[in-house]
Amino acid sequence: MYKISEFAELTGLSKETLRYYAEVGLLEPAYINPDNHYRYYDDGSFFLALLLGKLREFGFTIQEMISVMEDESFEHLEDLLLEKKKKIQEEIDSLNLRMGEIDEFLKSGKEDAE
Structure with missing residues (x-):
């Protein structure tokens, strides 16, 4: 599991972007500690984060990115x-x-x- 700062560094997405993506349902943390509300991401989130970064580079809107993520098969x-x-x-x-x-x-x- 990676803290949000570690995951941000690994993926190239800022902590603010990761928080926003969680807020709009694009990329949820794998675990949120109920005591301190720290967000943790796992290896399974890594591919999705990289995909979201690429889509953002390609000029996809948030709604378009949500559409991609809702189609879990990426068909x-x-x-x-x-x-x-x-x-x-x-x-x-x-x-x-x-x-x-x-x-x-x-x-x-x-x-x-x-």
């Missing part, structure tokens, strides 16, 4: 990741379009000044 994880990838590509395309529009605007401004 739909690939579909969710592909959908996230598609959304990211759409954002990239939109930003590239905006950059092109800015370039055109700047170009037209220089032509008008000449």
Whole structure:
């Protein structure tokens, strides 16, 4: 069993994030000491914590992360990741379009000044 500070160091998630994930039902501690309310995590929580860290890096919302964790078989994880990838590509395309529009605007401004 790992204290929350040890588990935070192992997983790269902050203690505050671990507390929040427990509060919203994403990652419950394996044990909470009733005397001092210290939270303890076990090896089984380790994989889930790493998965949550990756999902956060990939830009998943808390609700999307909850959806992944509720599907304990992770059967739909690939579909969710592909959908996230598609959304990211759409954002990239939109930003590239905006950059092109800015370039055109700047170009037209220089032509008008000449």
